[in-house]
Amino acid sequence: MRETAAGPRLLLRRLRELMAEALEPQERLDQIVYHIAQNMVAEVCSLYVLRADSVLELYATEGLNRTAVHRAQLRLGEGLVGTIAASARALSLSDAQKHPAFAYLPETGEEIYHSFLGVPVLRAGRTLGVLVVQNRTMRQYREDEVEALETTAMVIAEMIATGDLARLARPGIELDLSRPVTLKGAAFNDGVGLGHVRLHEPRIVVTNLFNEDSETELQRLEKALGSLRLSIDDMLSRREIAFEGEHREVLEAYRMFANDRGWVRRLEEAIHNGLTAEAAVEKVQSDMRARMLHMTDPYLRERMSDFDDLANRLLRMLLGSGPETLASSLPRDAIIVARSMGAAELLDYPREKLRGLVLEEGAVTSHVVIVARAMGIPVVGQMKGAVSMSENGDSIIIDGDGGIIHLRPQGDVEKAYAEKVRFRARKQKLYRELRNKPSETKDGVPIDLLMNAGLAVDLPQLAQSGAAGIGLFRTELQFMVASTFPRAEAQERLYRDVLEAVGDKPVTFRTIDIGGDKVLPYFKGAGHEENPALGWRAVRLTLDRPGLLRTQIRALLKAAGGRELRVMLPMVTTLSEIRQAREIIDKEVRHLSRFAHHLPNRLKLGAMVEVPALLWQLEEVMNTVDFISVGSNDLFQFITATDRGNSQVADRYDPISVPFLRLLRQIADAGRDSGTPVTLCGEMAGRPISAMALLAIGFRAISMSPAAIGPVKAMMVELPLGKLTEIMDELLNGQSCERDVRALLKAFAEEHNIPL
Known part of the structure; x- marks a missing residue:
């Protein structure tokens, strides 16, 4: 046991007694700074608290002029105290007045003191104030003294967090913890x-801060660290963790932190200074988080969440509790x-x-x-x-x-x-009133407003929104929220619930669309892909893993007994993919017929147009399927080579542009000429201004989120579609691709009092 350990432990014991006494907040603070000064053989101990207006106010002092309390102030970043608060780092100086950041506050009388030690008062990585000790003589504070003062600051942070000190704030001034x-x-x-x-x-709240026996706490820490390391090694050794990849890199970072001697040494130091093992973890976690927040290296800042998670795991092991x-x-x-x-x-x-x-x-x-x-x-x-x-x-x-x-x-x-x-809410009331009105434009053109869905929680919104049916049921969502592949019975149950909920309204089931950005953690078939959006996904994946598709098709066929079943294939690129899928469907129909299952009375197969290659096969595709649906999100992404998940380019190009609208009109015209129903699913359908454009270029069925149906219908019932179609045809048939379509649509809406 080190000789220096007794001092901090005695101080913490006295602080614990002070926290338990029935004292007014100011009296308790005055006693705390007095005992800190006594314990550290300092002539001055001062506490500055950060206010909501980014000002550090002197809240208590032993050694400086008492009249300066609640009067002396420094802005964040101003003076030595402001520098500590801004950087969240301790500062130890043998001659403070020679430091370039030194700021003289005449009301405090601190000019006679030379040596200075200040530490941030931290909680969950946030700076709540600064604790300072000073001496007249020029001296260098030892590392264990810095550690002891940081430990004491942690106790004060809890006082601030509980709101006790808020009573000392002047009217109209709040502490930083409660600032907007x-x-x-x-x-x-x-x-x-x-x-x-x-x-x-x-956040795990540590209530037991002070230890009675350091050796016992060190043993508790060692045991918890051992369990933590074993759990990480166990996760890394599991078969489902790939040898390479992001998940393994995160776990390797965990193992690195868990075995870091510097981290363990700081934990042991805090225990030697009188904290319990869990309080030591919280203190070191807060210190590390504060320092990482001020780092400029983005990689190191990202590692902060890894460290937080690891520290929280260790806290739970020490406290013997699982996640709340x-x-x-x-x-x-x-x-x-x-x-x-x-x-x-x-x-x-x-x-x-x-x-x-x-x-x-x-x-x-x-x-x-x-x-x-x-x-x-x-x-x-x-x-x-x-x-x-x-x-x-x-x-x-x-x-x-x-x-x-x-x-x-x-x-x-x-x-x-x-x-x-x-x-x-008033607008929602208006939309509810529109719910039962005919779904047609002002000049009487009928339009099907359909909704997108994917989970059982979506189904009540069919009636609430007044949708004509479900234009896109994303079957993959059931897979995404599950921890393992949903069994055939669970799939069948969901599909039957959907069909019963829609009644006589149509519902289109899209076959499982995983891969790309929709990665299932329990599906290990795909390796790392450089361009996942263009890779092994959707129908490409299910045709390569036909067992997945067969199970889903069988569940759909059994659920839709006696009804119409509409099945749509995503990410179709060639006609051969449609033929392969139809062969699987026909095989499942024959299998179920052999065992006398009740089958759908009508089966319709459709394809999504979202891969540009289909644009040069439209006639053949429409002769092969019963309906098509345009996936405008992916189609626009591929046409413009724009990653919609990349914030730097996602808003660079406008889907309501002449080139893209010409393309969409071509698809709508092909559907009309061949007699093949065409629907558009995607974000374009759910915005009144882009929905206006879609109706004007020939779409008569659009599918969107349930919340978007009200605003789109409010636009539609006021839309003279014939007039807008003439304007759009003239625009799209013109020579210029640079016309501002959005501005034109807004002007038309304003002229005809159409709500957008």
């Missing part, structure tokens, strides 16, 4: 939600805040309590976003820092239209968004 924060990220699904934060992985139940104590207006999460995890939350989803990571095409969109909740992503800035129960506003969140919003912001929600 606005973060900008990416909009993944539109909508606005007002509610309260529910952290997907709630996801839906426990969920507020009625919960907005889930997560670094990342799986699609299945989102479905564990009761839908009626969800108001939104905030992700620090993710992409618009990630599985959880697809499911959230199906559930009709606003989603924002790429929201760096959202988890560490949030606490369970914080008020929060999510703006899915602008990709913004407001944490702990001010009253005027909350009022503005509440009015926005009321306005949207």
Whole structure:
């Protein structure tokens, strides 16, 4: 046992006694700084607390002028104290006044002190204040003294977090922990939600900070570290973990952290200074997170989430607890805040309590976003820092239209968004009133407005939206939210539920479309692909793995007994793929007939037009299938060589452009000439302005998210389609590809009072 360990332990013991005494907040602070100064043989100990206006205010001092308390202030980044707060790093100086950042505060009387040691007061990586000790003599503070002061600062951080010090703030001034924060990220699904934060992985709260026996705590730490390392080695040795790839790289990073001697040494140091093993993990985790947040290297910053996850695993092992139940104590207006999460995890939350989803990571095409969109909740992503800035129960506003969140919003912001929600509610009332009106344009042209779906939770929205049917049922979502391949019985049950829910309305089932950006963690058939969107996916994959397709087709045939069954093939590139799929379907029909199963009374096979190669085979394709559907998202992506998941280019090209609309008109004309029904599925269909263009170039059936049907129908019933078709024909038949189609459509809508 080191001789220096007794001092910090005695100090922590005294601090524990002070925390338990019935003292006023200011009296407790004054006692704390007094005992810190005594223990560290310092003539000055001062605590500065960070306010919501980014000012560090002197809250308590031993040694400086007491009259300066709550008067002396430094801005974030100003002076030595401001520099420590901004950098989240300790600063030790033998002659503070020679440091270039030194700022003189005459009211404190600190000019007679030379040596200076300051440490940030950290909680969950956030700086809440700065703790300082000073001496008259020029001396260099030892490393163990720095560690002891950091340990003490952790205790003070908990005091600030509990809200005790808020009572000392002057009227109208809040501490930083409660200050409003606005973060900008990416909009993944539109909508606005007002509610309260529910952290997907709630921060583990350590209540037992002070140890009674360091040796016992060191043994607990060693045992937990051993279990942690074994669990990581076990995960790495499993057969399903590929020898190369992203999952293995993450686990290798975990193993590197778990065996890092520097990390273990810091944990042991904190225990020697009087903390419990779990408090030591929390302290070192907070220190590391604060330092990583200020690093400029993006790779090292990304590793922060790996370290956080590892530290949380170690905390759970020490506390003997598993992850908290996801839906426990969920507020009625919960907005889930997560670094990342799986699609299945989102479905564990009761839908009626969800108001939104905030992700620090993710992409618009990630599985959880697809499911959230199906559930009709606003989603924002790429929201760096959202988890560490949030606490369970914080008020929060999510703006899915602008990709913004407001944490702990001010009253005027909350009022503005509440009015926005009321306005949207009024529009929803209007859409509900339109639900039972004929689905036709102002000049009487009938249009089928269909909805996209993929899960059982989508089905009630068929009646609520007034959709004419389901134009695209994404069967792969059932696979994406499962931990293993869904059995044939589970698939059949889902398809039967869908058919019963739609009644006599049509529903088109797209065969499983996995691969590309839709990776199933339990499907190990595909290796690393340089261009997954152009690779082994959709019908290419299911024809190479016919067992998958046969099982799904058999489930569909059995579920649709006595009804019409519509099956659509995704990512078709050649006619031979359609013929191969039809052979599999015919074989399954013969098999079920042999065993006297009740089969569909009519079977229709369709293909998606999303690969440009089909554009030069349209006549042959339409003579081969019963219907086609344009997948506008992928078709536009491939036509313009634009990765829609890449934020740098996703908005570079406009689908409402002359070249792309000419292409879509060609498909609609081919369908009309051959008598083949044509539907368009994709984001274009769900926006009133682009839906206007689609109707004008000949589409009479479009499929979209349920939430989009109301706005599109409101546009459609006011649309004089004949007039717009004439204008669009003239535009698309012209010589220029540079005309601003969007501006033309907006002007037409304004002239004819069409709501967009």
